[in-house]
Amino acid sequence: TQLLEQSPQFLSIQEGENLTVYCNSSSVFSSLQWYRQEPGEGPVLLVTVVTGGEVKKLKRLTFQFGDARKDSSLHITAAQPGDTGLYLCAGESQNRDDKIIFGKGTRLHILP
Amino acid sequence: DAMVIQNPRYQVTQFGKPVTLSCSQTLNHNVMYWYQQKSSQAPKLLFHYYDKDFNNEADTPDNFQSRRPNTSFCFLDIRSPGLGDAAMYLCATSRNSGTAYEQYFGPGTRLTVT
Numbered sequence: 476t477q478l479l480e481q482s483p484q485f486l487s488i489q490e491g492e493n494l495t496v497y498c499n500s501s502s503v504f505s506s507l508q509w510y511r512q513e514p515g516e517g518p519v520l521l522v523t524v525v526t527g528g529e530v531k532k533l534k535r536l537t538f539q540f541g542d543a544r545k546d547s548s549l550h551i552t553a554a555q556p557g558d559t560g561l562y563l564c565a566g567e568s569q570n571r572d573d574k575i576i577f578g579k580g581t582r583l584h585i586l587p
Numbered sequence: 588d589a590m591v592i593q594n595p596r597y598q599v600t601q602f603g604k605p606v607t608l609s610c611s612q613t614l615n616h617n618v619m620y621w622y623q624q625k626s627s628q629a630p631k632l633l634f635h636y637y638d639k640d641f642n643n644e645a646d647t648p649d650n651f652q653s654r655r656p657n658t659s660f661c662f663l664d665i666r667s668p669g670l671g672d673a674a675m676y677l678c679a680t681s682r683n684s685g686t687a688y689e690q691y692f693g694p695g696t697r698l699t700v701t
Contacts (some may be wrong), residue, residue, distance in 0.1 A: 515675075520690070523689050567688045573681065573683055573688060579629050
């Protein structure tokens, strides 16, 4: 069974600080996605990483896919209150059955 | 802009009274999904359509049904809602490109059961 473990589960930091959240598995994933979900809204796709070791940047957000394609990290530089939300990582199912496996998410709160 | 639309955004129903949630998309994606999400949890897949082919998750209660009359629309029917069915229901779409299954979510419908 493919599982994605996200850590930390909760994170509350001051505006301007840097942070990293993690998404780990013992399984290899063909691709991993990161989503951000704000309260009362659906998840919004931030990025997809496909190649082992790949690094993608989205303004102050840096996403990295592990060399072995089993893990990923999201680093936020100079966090802002607008970064507050639930960050979900999701990986493509090995069964190639059109499904993705979600982690349980990291709930991030940036204090002004 | 191409998007996934869910109606209504908020739905209140009575215990046992059938309710239908709707989803439409302008992305022309061939795969559509319904998820249930409870507070502070990850979305849980209920079922999905690959074109007209329906795929039910093994642990989805029989109380939940779905219809996809055409590419653009998909419906979630809850035949006899219980208090435990109160949740956010998310519709998502994906274009099966054979490489990465990126999913695009609607804003969700929050269902309250009284």
